[in-house]
Amino acid sequence: MARIKDVADRAGVSTASVSRVLSGKENVSxxxxxxxxxxxxxxxxQPNLVARSLRSQRSSTVGLIVSDIRNPFFTDVSxxxxxxxxxxxxxxxxxxADEDPEKEMLYLERMQAQNVAGIIYSPTRRSAxxxxxxxxxxxxxxxxxxxxxxxxxxxxxxxxDAAYRLxxxxxxxxxxxxxxxxxxxxxxxxxxRQGYEEALQAHHLAPPDRQARYIAPKIEAxxxxxxxxxxxxxxxxxxxTTNSLLTAGTLMAIRERxxxxxxxxxxxxxxxxxxxxxxxxxxxxxxxxxxxxxxxAAGLLLQRVExxxxxxxxxxxxGDLVARGSSAPRLGx
Amino acid sequence: MARIKDVADRAGVSTASVSRVLSGKENVSxxxxxxxxxxxxxxxxQPNLVARSLRSQRSSTVGLIVSDIRNPFFTDVSxxxxxxxxxxxxxxxxxxADEDPEKEMLYLERMQAQNVAGIIYSPTRRSAxxxxxxxxxxxxxxxxxxxxxxxxxxxxxxxxDAAYRLxxxxxxxxxxxxxxxxxxxxxxxxxxRQGYEEALQAHHLAPPDRQARYIAPKIEAxxxxxxxxxxxxxxxxxxxTTNSLLTAGTLMAIRERxxxxxxxxxxxxxxxxxxxxxxxxxxxxxxxxxxxxxxxAAGLLLQRVExxxxxxxxxxxxGDLVARGSSAPRLGx
DNA sequence: CTGAAAGCGCTAACAA
DNA sequence: TTGTTAGCGCTTTCAG
Numbered sequence: 001m002a003r004i005k006d007v008a009d010r011a012g013v014s015t016a017s018v019s020r021v022l023s024g025k026e027n028v029s030x031x032x033x034x035x036x037x038x039x040x041x042x043x044x045x046q047p048n049l050v051a052r053s054l055r056s057q058r059s060s061t062v063g064l065i066v067s068d069i070r071n072p073f074f075t076d077v078s079x080x081x082x083x084x085x086x087x088x089x090x091x092x093x094x095x096x097a098d099e100d101p102e103k104e105m106l107y108l109e110r111m112q113a114q115n116v117a118g119i120i121y122s123p124t125r126r127s128a129x130x131x132x133x134x135x136x137x138x139x140x141x142x143x144x145x146x147x148x149x150x151x152x153x154x155x156x157x158x159x160x161d162a163a164y165r166l167x168x169x170x171x172x173x174x175x176x177x178x179x180x181x182x183x184x185x186x187x188x189x190x191x192x193r194q195g196y197e198e199a200l201q202a203h204h205l206a207p208p209d210r211q212a213r214y215i216a217p218k219i220e221a222x223x224x225x226x227x228x229x230x231x232x233x234x235x236x237x238x239x240x241t242t243n244s245l246l247t248a249g250t251l252m253a254i255r256e257r258x259x260x261x262x263x264x265x266x267x268x269x270x271x272x273x274x275x276x277x278x279x280x281x282x283x284x285x286x287x288x289x290x291x292x293x294x295x296x297a298a299g300l301l302l303q304r305v306e307x308x309x310x311x312x313x314x315x316x317x318x319g320d321l322v323a324r325g326s327s328a329p330r331l332g333x
Numbered sequence: 334m335a336r337i338k339d340v341a342d343r344a345g346v347s348t349a350s351v352s353r354v355l356s357g358k359e360n361v362s363x364x365x366x367x368x369x370x371x372x373x374x375x376x377x378x379q380p381n382l383v384a385r386s387l388r389s390q391r392s393s394t395v396g397l398i399v400s401d402i403r404n405p406f407f408t409d410v411s412x413x414x415x416x417x418x419x420x421x422x423x424x425x426x427x428x429x430a431d432e433d434p435e436k437e438m439l440y441l442e443r444m445q446a447q448n449v450a451g452i453i454y455s456p457t458r459r460s461a462x463x464x465x466x467x468x469x470x471x472x473x474x475x476x477x478x479x480x481x482x483x484x485x486x487x488x489x490x491x492x493x494d495a496a497y498r499l500x501x502x503x504x505x506x507x508x509x510x511x512x513x514x515x516x517x518x519x520x521x522x523x524x525x526r527q528g529y530e531e532a533l534q535a536h537h538l539a540p541p542d543r544q545a546r547y548i549a550p551k552i553e554a555x556x557x558x559x560x561x562x563x564x565x566x567x568x569x570x571x572x573x574t575t576n577s578l579l580t581a582g583t584l585m586a587i588r589e590r591x592x593x594x595x596x597x598x599x600x601x602x603x604x605x606x607x608x609x610x611x612x613x614x615x616x617x618x619x620x621x622x623x624x625x626x627x628x629x630a631a632g633l634l635l636q637r638v639e640x641x642x643x644x645x646x647x648x649x650x651x652g653d654l655v656a657r658g659s660s661a662p663r664l665g666x
Numbered sequence: 667c668t669g670a671a672a673g674c675g676c677t678a679a680c681a682a
Numbered sequence: 683t684t685g686t687t688a689g690c691g692c693t694t695t696c697a698g
Contacts, residue, residue, distance in 0.1 A: 001470060003675060014685045019677055027683055049446035051675030054383045054690050061443070069408045069427075078402060082429055086436075091443045094402075094427040096415055103419075110394070110424045113382035114447075137334060219607065248607045255611070274552065274581045275608025278588070336691060347669045352693055360667060384691030387674050 002043040011039035022047060053115045061091045062301060063111035065104060065121035068217065069096040071245055073271045073290060077143065080294020081120060088302055090117065099185045099217060101126040112138055118301040123147055124185045139304040141297045145186045153304060154314045155297040159188055162286045162319035163195030166268050169321060170238050171199065174330030175266050177208045179229050179236035181246045183217030192242045208236050222249025230257050238266030244273045247283060267326040281325025288319050335376040344372035355380060386448045394424045395634060396444035398437060398454035402429040404578055406604045406623060410476065413627020414453060421635055423450065432518045432550060434459040445471055451634040456480055457518045472637040474630045478519045486637060488630040488648045492521055495619045495652035496528025499601050502654060503571050504532065507663030508599050510541045512562050512569035514579045516550030525575045541569050555582025563590050571599030577606045580616060600659040614658025621652050
């Protein structure tokens with residue numbers, strides 16, 4: 001790989017001048033610019049970003065750490081983040097923590113050690129709780145899962161409200177024994193459970209015995225738990241799930257038991273997916289504004305990169321209830 | 334952030350010794366090791382990877398560039414790659430080229446400039462064709478989409494064969510007018526079309542007029558094209574698609590037209606997804622061994638990092654035909 | 667086994 | 683406007 005010295009020699013100028021031209025500084029003569037650019041072309045010179053970053057203590061890559069790359073929510077958000085940062089000349093490096101706090105810490109450290117310009121991430125419950133102690137030294141924006149800190153930018157949705165509305169929707173449609181599958185790795189799971197319980201209470205209902213559970217937010221866990229719940233002697237008449245992986249697992253369980261939705265059991269969940277509207281009946285969901293979450297988070301991050309002292313902001317977006325067949329009104333009421 | 338100098342001062346030793354301890358060198362006394370580690374603990378020292386990488390010309394991150402982060406095939410592969418490299422102490426940075434050759438080049442350059450240990454990527458057709466000219470200077474493994482070069486490690490599946498079997502499966506089940514939707518950004522699309530055409534020919538059939546098309550490998554394009562094909566005066570009796578995004582789009586189109594699968598039109602595609610078995614009827618697919626592709630690619634890459642002169646290898650895996658309801662035998666034959 | 671010193675490739679003061 | 687020089691934080695010779 002050609003180095004800046006090679007370019008400088010070829011153009012017959014100093015390395016400082018090459019650097020100035022390449023970083024678009026003002027005070028450079030037209031002739032200098034031309035000669036340097038010619039040499040750059042000829043040598044196909046690509047600046048070494050490692051050296052640049054070490055020296056300038058800056059960089060033009062931002063990092064995104066998602067909890068689970070197989071959850072379409074996060075891939076949709078990442079598309080949005082990418083679009084936004086790309087417009088501003090940043091590249092995006094994505095890491096998958098896979099709901100594992102260890103990996104999350106690893107990547108958090110790694111990204112800082114790589115000197116990224118900023119980090120967007122959705123913390124597991126464990127790191128959400130210890131967030132203030134993490135002392136992250138680069139601009140950071142939290143998405144999806146709140147942390148206990150007013151010192152950091154966050155982009156969230158109102159989970160309590162969303163789960164409340166989703167639960168109430170079931171109740172209004174005549175469902176009474178509503179089971180709940182909540183992601184155990186995140187505060188999101190907690191908040192959604194809260195909304196669920198509040199809605200039940202407001203209607204003088206309670207979660208059916210042992211049918212509201214925190215579980216790993218994965219397809220397999222969703223399926224296994226749903227199978228168990230459906231085998232209960234007093235099975236639920238509806239199941240609420242808090243992410244699309246759990247929804248999928250639950251639907252698999254329902255099918256495996258040979259049950260019909262919504263006749264035997266209603267089903268509602270979170271997040272729009274490729275398949276939510278393709279299965280029969282289509283699944284009722286709270287659609288999160290993934291693209292907006294991503295662009296907003298990226299926008300906040302880049303603002304903070306420019307101006308680290310700006311006061312932190314917490315943006316709360318709303319989910320959108322999309323009622324479909326899987327929670328159709330119960331017959332006979 | 335504490336620097337190595339701070340650790341050295343605190344421990345009362347030289348920076349060289351700190352470096353030796355941290356990189357696990359042999360010739361260090363037990364006492365030295367102890368003192369250094371104590372200082373590291375106290376200061377919560379994290380080595381600056383940028384500086385380390387600049388100096389040592391090595392790094393412990395590998396890059397993965399995928400064509401489309403929303404295609405479950407790639408997220409599944411990336412999980413596998415991550416698992417493998419993680420075991421060996423590497424971190425994985427993922428980038429999404431979004432089927433855009435420009436972005437792909439950007440990330441390819443970026444990763445090299447960031448001095449990653451190696452790169453795994455699936456090239457768009459454009460870069461697949463110009464691959465030999467790309468002169469990538471770090472170890473590279475190509476996945477999913479072959480390039481014209483015997484100088485590079487690749488992990489692929491036999492696309493011609495897979496598409497042949499998938500097409501033949503339709504023919505054996507009595508379908509005769511088989512439309513085809515092929516991804517236009519990749520050689521994969523080409524190869525699968527070849528298998529499709531060979532199978533048709535072998536059975537003295539031909540693609541229905543204007544019903545075999547190269548299109549953007551996205552849901553929207555799949556849906557739009559399928560709608561158009563289904564509106565043809567002699568519509569197909571089956572549609573073959575070459576990735577799960579196109580399958581989803583096609584299924585949406587079928588539903589929107591109020592058609593039934595497989596009665597009105599059969600449907601087959603590639604890649605196992607969350608939803609492929611959840612829709613009614615379930616979709617017949619060629620399941621690619623995503624996990625094996627990922628671990629194999631990661632393994633080859635790390636081998637090459639250790640030994641850059643090893644002769645290149647081309648690993649060809651087989652897809653697995655999973656016959657389901659969407660291609661059930663036509664009635665009346 | 668340990669320390670001093672050079673230098674990875676670049677940018678930012680400072681001079682000229 | 684341009685060049686010279688120092689040094690970002692680390693690893694790696696080379697002496698000792």
